[in-house]
Each structure stands twice: as structure tokens, then as C-alpha cells.
Amino acid sequence: MATAHRFISRRRLLANALLTCVAVVAAMAVAPAQAQSLAGKTIRIIVPYAPGGTSDILARALSGEVGKALGATVVVDNKPGANGVLGSDLVAKSAPDGTTLLLTDVSGLTSAPALGAKMPFDPAKDLAPITMITYSPHLLVVNPGVAAKTLPELVAASKAKAGGFSAATVGAGSAPHLASALFARLAGIDWVFVPYKGGGQALTDVVAGHAQVMFNGMLATLPMVKSNQLRVLAVSSDKRWPTLPDVPTVAESGYPGFLTGSFQGLFAAAKTPPEIITRLNAEFGKALAAPEMRERLMSQGAEPRPMPVAQFTDFLKADGAKWAQLAKETGIKID
Template sequence: MKVSSRFIKLLLVLGSPLALISWNASAQNWPTSTVTVVVPWPPGGPSDIAARPISKNLTEALGQPFVIDNRAGGGGNIGSAAVAKAAPNGNTLLITSSAPIVINPSLYKNMPFDPLKDLAPITNLLRVPLVLVAHPSVPANNLNELVAYIKKQKESFAYASAGSGTPQHLTGELFKSTLKLDITHIPYKGSAPAISDLLGGHVPIMFDSMIAIMPHIRSGKVKVIAVSSDRRSPLIPNVATFAESGYPSLVSYAWYGFFAPARTPKDIIGKLNAETLKAMKQPEFQKVLADTGSEFVGTSPEAFAEFIKGESAKWSKVVKESGATVD
């Protein structure tokens, strides 16, 4: 039997609202099963540290298990791509550092996903200042003394980072280009081995996140040169910012955010945002903020999306001007 196009159009007009009502109803009931929170980094790092209290509080608030899945590799790309390609039903989420979201797209020739198109921002979780530290043998106690010392060196001067493509690496490149320094990047596979070589005097300086380097600052095993935040950190209030030393463009943070696959229903995103902001005000997460030197940065999905666009433009420019690569 031949069905007229007019009848098909009538079905579409009548059916669409019914489908929408059905979908909205399922969104209101979400979650109805275990939710996987992918962390594309090994256990124990800042993304993981942020994810655990958030997942715990969401489990309690929403009545279903929120389970951490540490899926490391590819500079955060492997786990992040898995979430980007997951069904947009709220059952697979992502908590990650900024690297695979705003840095890797400029560094990798073949990105397995498009962060701006394939992921839906929920909220920022942490914004951690980076610290420039030096081995005690380096004869400098502030930024101007360090710059003068580097410029006097006839042999190559180096800085270490937690790895190519990390915020630590790109902040080092921003430092290098802003101050017009001849320094070489030495990437490590994580903060721990880089810090080990710094403590051993094998590299003279490095950039690292507050949470990773603070124990060595407190013990006096490293010199603190400057902090990359826009104002002094309460954890090291006597340390000047780069801006205070005359370099206002050298502001940098390692930030960590919460995402869902693109096209996840807005009411699921809204529910996640509201419950996450509540979780961020609980004592367990407040301790994470204090330990990492982060301010409270919970925000709306829309504000977080605008922040990400700005960060993408910023780091794309740094990569282009510095010639930084992941090789």
C-alpha cells in the first residue's frame, strides 16, 4: 500500500512531541543505572583527586553509583575520546585536566575527537596555579635574578615539565617566549620523575602545579621563583606573581573540568551542574581546593563553555608561536 507524503508529515508532526515528552521523562528520572566517570589519567593525579569526592557526593545525591574509570594514555586523549564517542545519555562522563581540551588540539596532528564539538561542559572544578621552582644551587631568589642568570649562561639552559603537551610544558614555553630566553624543554613522564631530577640537581628549574610541588617547597628542597596566578597564592603568600615582576601576560593555570558527551539532554547537564556545585561546597572537596591552592571555580555550563573557548585561543597561539610539539 502506498503511503501519502501528507500522511507521513502528519505522523512526524504528531510523533515528535510524543518522542520529546518521552525523552524528557527519561531525563527527569536519570540516572537509573551506574554512571561511569572516566578520568583519562592515572590514579592519584589532580583529575583523580577532584573526581573522587565529586563522584562520592553524586552517588549519595542521585541514588546510583558514580564509578571512576582511570583510562590513561595519549596525553589524556584516549579516555577523553571514549567519552566524546559515548552515548549522550548521561551514563558516561569525563573529569580531566585542561590538556586534552584546550592544548592537545594544537599539538596533535590527528586528534581522535573535537573537544569543542564532541563534549558538553558541565562545570569547572579546579583552577590550580603553576609554580616556577629552582634547584637550591641556582643563584637566584626571584624572577629578575633568574632571568639575568639564564642570559649569562653560555651553555644551554633547560627546564623540566611533567610531559609534552601538559600545562606545565606550555607555561614553560610561554615563559620562554615572553622573556625571550634561550632554554630547552626536557619532558618527563609525569611530575614525580621531573621533581626527582630537579631535587637531584639534574635539571635547574621546572614548572609544576601547586599540589605536586608544595611538599618540597615546605621542606625547603626547592627555591620558589614565581607563581603563575593572577594574584598571590595563600599557600605561598610571600612569593610574587609573574605580573608583579613585570610580565602581566604570563598568567597560567592548570584547570580541571567536568564534561559529558555532546548532545546530552540539557536537563541532565543541568542536574549534574546543580548537584556538582553542591558537592564542591562540601568539606571533602573544600579540602581539595585548599590543598591544591585553587579558589572555588564552580560555574554554569554556559560560562564554562565561554572560558574554554578563551583558553583554546590562548594556548593555540602559544603553541604556534613557540613551535611546541609532542615529539
């Protein structure tokens, strides 16, 4: 009997060992499956503005390469409305599976809450940061019918014109809107701000003369400057931009320390699995780092700035704190 008992015990031990091995192998198989869970799926990049703006241009430039790398179909879906809030809210409330992404100017998510805007979601809690995409300085442009050829001349003309110039802007709280508002405050001028659903529409109206002046991201604006549809007076970067060496900065035109721009970022819904966030971060980073892509974007006025998730998250926190401090110091609020 004792011998039979020892035989049964060994058999049970072998069976348990076999089950353990099967479990380990199964677990090892699950990890790659999770990492590849976007393959064969359709990924929507939501751009919360109308076509033709900086976010839209970037989303379309990157969608093909990222789609190939993921083995997925990536489509760009413009959802303008409520100053970018409509499209952002769609992503915040989407399924947290990585198939619905948001590509937008991050200032619309960090500055709006800091400046008192009411939003149907909490950007810090309801969206998962993936990576920064690019930095694009603003160009201060005017309709060619405006006589001013320099920034000081524009300020003088703005002060002399009854009612002030009309300034086109992409929604309340966006980086271009805040750049315009801050400059007008520094220069002591009154501009009538006209909001649009997207940068493309705003630029078109400045070209048509329905608005006279605009701060906007270089990526969307530079083609109209090169085609002489708009006249550029200044760039908002800390130093002159390589592709526009003859255009002075706002700072050197009489407003030291003036530095603004559009930081474009990529987000998913909160609670998206970390392995999906990591994979998206890696593939968008690779696409942005490719020499041809980098050269293409830099020539158009956008500097690729992919970064780790943690670094991007820290940037967003710092940017929100900056706008909160500005609101405290200047009293600027978004109604």
C-alpha cells in the same frame, strides 16, 4: 437508535479522556526517572594523566560526595598516554549516557587544536561541557640543588648554563607546558622540555634532580614545596596567592602581564541527554560549593569555580580563540 448513538459517543469520550490522563501521568513519571537515571550505576571519571597530578587529586576529592548525591558508585580511572589525548578520546567515543566522564585541564582541549595538534576527535564537537571545576595558578619550582633563589637569578643561571636547564612538563599543549614555553620565550632562555604522562611523575623527577625546573598546578605542587622537596620562585596568578604571601608573582618579578594557570573542567560524551548534563552540573556544583570542600581546596591552591553549562561553554570558546591568536602572533606550534 439516536439515544444509543449518544450513549456510545459519551462512552468513547470518557475512554479517550481516561487514556489521555494515563498518558499525562506516565509522562510525569518518566521525567523523574530520566533525572534519576544515574542512580545505582557505576560512573567512571577518566583522568587522562597518571596519578598524582591536579586532575587526579580533584577527581578523587569529589568522587565520594558526588556519588552519594547521585546514588551511584563513582570511580576514578587514570588513562595516561599521548599527552592526555588517549583518555580524552575514550570519553569522546564512549556511550552518551553520563556514566563515563572526563576531568582534565581544559587547555589540553582548547589549546592543542588551536596550536596545530592532530587529534583523533574534535573536542568542540565530540565532548559535552558540564562545568568548570577549579582554577589553580602555576608554581614555578626548582630542585633545591639549583642555586637560584629568585626568578631573575634563575633566568641568569639558565642563560649561563650550556644547553640550558631541563624543564619537566605535562605533555605538549597542556597549560603547564605552555606556561613554561611562554615564559622561556619572554625571558629569552632555552630550556630543554621533557614531557611526562602526568604531573606526579614530572614532579618526582624534579625532586630527584633529573629535571631542574617546572611550571605546574599549585594543587599538586604545593605539598612538595611545604616539605622542602622543591623551592618555589614565583606564582603565575595576577596577584600573590593567600596561602603563599611571601612568594612573588611572575609579573612582579619582571614579566608584567604574565598570567597562566590550570583550569580544570568536567566533560561527557557529546549527545549525552541534557537532563543528565544538568544533574551532573548541579551535583558537582554543590560538592564544590560545600564550605569544607572549598576551604580544603583553597588551602591546597585550587579555587573552586563551578558554573552553568552555558557559561562554561562560552569560556571554552574564548580560551580556544585566545590560543589561536597566540599561535598567530608568536608562531608557537605543537608538533
